[in-house]
Amino acid sequence: MNKINLTTKIGTLVFKNPVTVASGTFGSKGEYAHYFPLERLGAVVTKTVTRAPRRGNQMPRIWETPSGMLNSIGLQNKGIDDFIEHKIPYFQNIKTHLIVNIAGESVDDFVYLAKRLDSVKGVSALELNISCPNVKKGLEFCARPDLAFEVVREVKQATKLPIFTKLSPEARDFLGVTEAVIKAGTNGVSLINTIRGMAVDIEKRTPQLANIFGGLSGPAIRPIALRYVYEVKQAFDIPVIAMGGISTAQDALEFLITGADLVAVGTATFVNPTAPIEVVSGIEAYLKRKKHTSVSDIRGTLKVNQEQKSNGATAG
Numbered sequence: 001m002n003k004i005n006l007t008t009k010i011g012t013l014v015f016k017n018p019v020t021v022a023s024g025t026f027g028s029k030g031e032y033a034h035y036f037p038l039e040r041l042g043a044v045v046t047k048t049v050t051r052a053p054r055r056g057n058q059m060p061r062i063w064e065t066p067s068g069m070l071n072s073i074g075l076q077n078k079g080i081d082d083f084i085e086h087k088i089p090y091f092q093n094i095k096t097h098l099i100v101n102i103a104g105e106s107v108d109d110f111v112y113l114a115k116r117l118d119s120v121k122g123v124s125a126l127e128l129n130i131s132c133p134n135v136k137k138g139l140e141f142c143a144r145p146d147l148a149f150e151v152v153r154e155v156k157q158a159t160k161l162p163i164f165t166k167l168s169p170e171a172r173d174f175l176g177v178t179e180a181v182i183k184a185g186t187n188g189v190s191l192i193n194t195i196r197g198m199a200v201d202i203e204k205r206t207p208q209l210a211n212i213f214g215g216l217s218g219p220a221i222r223p224i225a226l227r228y229v230y231e232v233k234q235a236f237d238i239p240v241i242a243m244g245g246i247s248t249a250q251d252a253l254e255f256l257i258t259g260a261d262l263v264a265v266g267t268a269t270f271v272n273p274t275a276p277i278e279v280v281s282g283i284e285a286y287l288k289r290k291k292h293t294s295v296s297d298i299r300g301t302l303k304v305n306q307e308q309k310s311n312g313a314t315a316g
Ligand SMILES: Cc1cc2nc3c(=O)[nH]c(=O)nc-3n(C[C@H](O)[C@H](O)[C@H](O)COP(=O)(O)O)c2cc1C
Pocket: 022, 023, 024, 025, 047, 048, 071, 073, 075, 101, 129, 132, 166, 192, 193, 194, 216, 217, 218, 219, 221, 243, 244, 245, 246, 264, 265, 266, 267, 268
């Protein structure tokens, strides 16, 4: 049996395998390097960096829920200056792609961040977080196709780096927003960000989170994420980084078969820090068992017939 080829291409980027990590769930630098060499990943996606430092939201800002968690961290980070000076040099020595996730409160913020990162050695791509549910204006840009279009078009003009735009099911017109960012030139979309939820302390009769709402992540949202990846892949020819409850190779394979180009492991790493590399070896084992030699043999091979397609549109 030949060696399994996990190589995945998106535009000019060649990833050694299709497995990455979800922004904000993988520390801010080398925390997970204690568990496995980061170069075993196809890419590392960093926690959102903003123009100025942010303290994040009041605590408590994490709450465990059935099959998932709520978080309202609020994009805590030390800002772009610290990021370029202290975080990027760490990644420059690690032989994998670095995708830097950025967020702003205005188009100008996004453009500023993109320009700052444009010529920094070691940055392979940007992920535009236009869908954070935990900060003021976080969801503003993905709420409307015209706003999403504007931010992507402006960033596109400000950088040569490929960009992935991160979207949320909180966008009412999800496919409209997706179409807008594609027209604006995004090189791919990241699906999905967390979905707002809440929990109540019945003794104190207060919300469990200081911010009342938090973004739901983990296995609880996996079927929703899969549905959005399916819908986007049916409607558009655009690379997708899929995330939402991916914890095992089986989960990842569901997304790859549905058409995802890369898969990102997020909340799962809090309970199993080696989950991302277990996903890599599990995909390889599956391909061997199925007598395939390349991950591209199974990507987007979901079998759905016409009758199912028309029924699916009216599900429920
Ligand atoms: C604690 C926590 C912090 C997160 N921080 C960010 C962030 O800074 N930027 C971002 O784009 N997404 C952030 N996310 C969302 C994840 O990247 C991912 O889209 C979401 O959690 C779904 O994947 P998962 O279910 O595998 O965690 C965060 C999620 C969690 C749980």
